[in-house]
Amino acid sequence: MLDEINYYVVGSLTENANDDGIPDGVYFEVILQGNRIEVKENHLKLKV
Secondary structure, three states: OEOOEOOOOOOOOOOOOOOOOOOOOEEEEEEEEOOEEEEEEEEOOOOO
Protein backbone atom coordinates (compact mmCIF):
# COMPACT_ATOMS: atom_id res chain seq x y z
CA MET A 1 0.00 0.00 0.00
CA LEU A 2 1.33 3.40 -0.96
CA ASP A 3 -0.49 6.65 -0.14
CA GLU A 4 -3.47 4.53 0.99
CA ILE A 5 -3.73 2.94 -2.47
CA ASN A 6 -3.39 -0.84 -2.92
CA TYR A 7 -1.30 -1.81 -5.93
CA TYR A 8 -1.31 -5.23 -7.55
CA VAL A 9 1.41 -6.27 -9.95
CA VAL A 10 0.67 -9.12 -12.31
CA GLY A 11 3.13 -10.59 -14.77
CA SER A 12 2.04 -11.02 -18.35
CA LEU A 13 -0.07 -14.01 -19.38
CA THR A 14 3.01 -15.39 -21.14
CA GLU A 15 5.51 -14.94 -18.28
CA ASN A 16 7.19 -18.19 -17.22
CA ALA A 17 8.20 -17.78 -13.55
CA ASN A 18 8.78 -21.53 -13.10
CA ASP A 19 11.16 -21.64 -16.10
CA ASP A 20 9.46 -24.84 -17.29
CA GLY A 21 8.40 -23.58 -20.73
CA ILE A 22 4.73 -23.31 -19.73
CA PRO A 23 3.28 -19.75 -19.57
CA ASP A 24 1.86 -18.86 -16.13
CA GLY A 25 -1.39 -17.46 -17.59
CA VAL A 26 -2.04 -15.28 -14.53
CA TYR A 27 -4.75 -12.62 -14.57
CA PHE A 28 -6.82 -10.75 -11.98
CA GLU A 29 -10.59 -10.49 -11.98
CA VAL A 30 -11.92 -7.33 -10.28
CA ILE A 31 -15.53 -7.38 -9.12
CA LEU A 32 -17.19 -4.12 -8.06
CA GLN A 33 -20.49 -4.25 -6.17
CA GLY A 34 -21.66 -1.00 -4.58
CA ASN A 35 -18.82 0.09 -2.32
CA ARG A 36 -17.26 -3.39 -2.22
CA ILE A 37 -14.25 -4.46 -4.30
CA GLU A 38 -13.19 -8.09 -4.67
CA VAL A 39 -9.97 -9.08 -6.44
CA LYS A 40 -9.44 -12.70 -7.52
CA GLU A 41 -6.21 -14.11 -8.92
CA ASN A 42 -6.90 -16.60 -11.70
CA HIS A 43 -4.74 -18.85 -13.88
CA LEU A 44 -5.50 -19.96 -17.41
CA LYS A 45 -5.38 -23.71 -17.76
CA LEU A 46 -3.03 -24.07 -20.70
CA LYS A 47 -2.50 -27.31 -22.60
CA VAL A 48 1.01 -27.82 -23.86
